[in-house]
Structure formats: structure tokens, C-alpha cells
Amino acid sequence: MLSHAVTWQWPTRQLLQITDCHVLAEPDAVYRDVKPYRHLERLLAQMRPTALPLMLTGDLSEDHSVASYQHLRELLADWPAPVYLLPGNHDDLALMQQVLVGAPFVFAGEIDAGSWRFLLLDTRSDTPAGAFDAPRQQLLTQQLARAHQAQQQVWLFCHHHPKPVGGIIDQFMQLDSEAFCALLDAAPQVKGLSHGHCHHGYVRQQAHWQLVGCPASSIQYLPRDEWLSVDVGPQACWYQFADSGAVTLRFITALAATPA
């Protein structure tokens, strides 16, 4: 469980969410018709001139190999802003923490960002599906209460989607999400939740909060009843969190690779 609290260390409250990188032990290995390492490399190269804090929301590795996390470390070792991480169903959290150690990498459950508090949730279970059991619900209840006390607005990040997105990936969504969503519905300070896992981008209003699916940096799934994917290039989601509570977000697609 991620519970450690840190303070936001960046002059602006902007960040880039990158998810479902699915990096393999071999940099040129293929996952569903793309080379995930090369996609991530291209995305980061294009984002580097305006480098922002990164929020990596899981399935960073496809094969949870040491080498895949080492590749991630090499790609991000000199990233000029903090890199926050949380695990997905393909990840080995202990291995992540062992390999992705020291700056710029930050493992935390909460980020105190002035008028905002960001919560990073571990929604893994023993299967590829997500879960959020009673101990995690208790911790979240305490975190929301603290944010309320401090008059902070809250945005949550996790890997699994808590509501169906209308595709075959729904069999692996957070399967016990009723109590989880009830907590968010009862907390007016919650402005939104962003997840990965579904591999395609969408924004939906859910009670008083926004539900955001971040598109993958690897391959995009089509929301169908079979595993259909399409390569539209590496994608991510850019956010800006204003003191007023307004959140601006935009899906980003890296430009096509220049032919050699």
C-alpha cells in the first residue's frame, strides 16, 4: 500500500500522466504490434523541452522484468522534474522500488500541493482485475478527511478503472468499486480521478467529480467486446490544477517518428 506523504516540488501545478507503457526486457521487443520502449522513448523526447512532473499510473512493465525497469530508469534518470509512480497489474511494486530508486523517482501515497492534495492509490489484486479492500478504504477515508480539514481539493490517480468503460477490459476493472465510488461521491472536495488500464482516453462526469481514462503510451484498445487494438502513436494526458478548483486537461499524441 502506498501511504507515504510528500510535498509538491514544482513551480507550477501542471503534470503529465503517462500510463500503460508495457516496456519489455528487450528494447525492440514487440507488444501488440508496437515497440513499447520506442514509443515511450519518442514521447519523452518530445516532452523533454517542457519537462513537467510525471505521474506514471501503472503497467510500466509488460513482463515485470528487472531489465524493463532498468530501461525505464535509463529513460528517466535525468528527467528534470519529479516522477511519481504507482503500480498496475503487470507491475512488481517491490522490484519497481528496488530499481527506480532516488531522484527523480518518488513513491508516495499523497502529495500535498497547496490548495490541492493528490492521492495515489494501489488498486492491484491477486488477479489482473483491480480491488480496493477495507484497509485501503479506511486509509482513503482518513486521507479525504485530512484534505477536508485542510480545505484542499483532491484529485486521485490509480491504475484500474472503477466504472465500466464498455469493452472487454471491463472484466478486469476494479471489481469491488461500489464502496470506493461511494466514498468519492460523499466527499465534495474530490474533483476527479484519473486511471490507466483501459488504454484509451475519455472524460466523464461522475456525480460532482470527473472520471478520466488516460490513453496509453503503448497501444490503444478499442472499447469493444474483443481485444482490438490500434497504434495511434504514444499518448499521454496533460493537466493543470488551478487554486480555484478548475482543472484543465488535454490528451497528447507524440508526433510520428521521423523516417530514418
Ligand SMILES: [Fe+2]
Ligand atoms: Fe493494466
